[in-house]
Amino acid sequence: MTQVPSLPLGSALVFLGGGTGAWARYMTGRICTALLGPAAATFPYATLAANVLGALAMGILTGWLARHGTAGEPWRLLLGVGILGGYTTFSSFALEFALFVERGQLGLAALYVGLTMLAGFAALFMGLYLMRSFG
Template identity: 35%
Template structure:
């Protein structure tokens, strides 16, 4: 039951962080490119690498907390569905280049940031 509570609490926090962080990014740089979604997904990629690597190598993070942080918080923070929708809308609007850049940079940059998170956890 503790795991379910962690998922719920951290999931709500992740959703709120996504809402405020992506909104803040859009306020700063505009909406010509899905920067807000890009930002939360990059942050989430880094954090999942960091959390998983650290928690699997250490006893400081319980399995319940790890699940709460990854499934709950990061599940609420990151968003593949918004990424898909925004990319689809770009394609529908004839913005093939921007849609392609969104897909390629999102996948590649998120992989790099996951690796950076893992590397950071190994350094700790």
């Protein structure tokens, strides 16, 4: 049986993990800048690294949780929702896409990717437009 933490405990796990993940994202940027020097400003290497590393970590975490039974909900909240969510939401996006693919729902997988990309880019440009027009 899955052990669901109480709301206060679950919230604390996500909160602590999220802060840790955000700090790790910051450090990824610092490390990329230190390793690449001025070249770090020519391409979003830190974002690419965070997205790929986060997706790898989400795959490892999901596989581990699946292998070790249903008592892993606190770990999912701390590591998956918290740390990886704070590090990159791409890891969650990649997992959700993979779940569609594994269930054979290729149309939904394509729709999810397309909607996420189009809506995300459209929303970003809308926000820029609003701030430039009214800000």
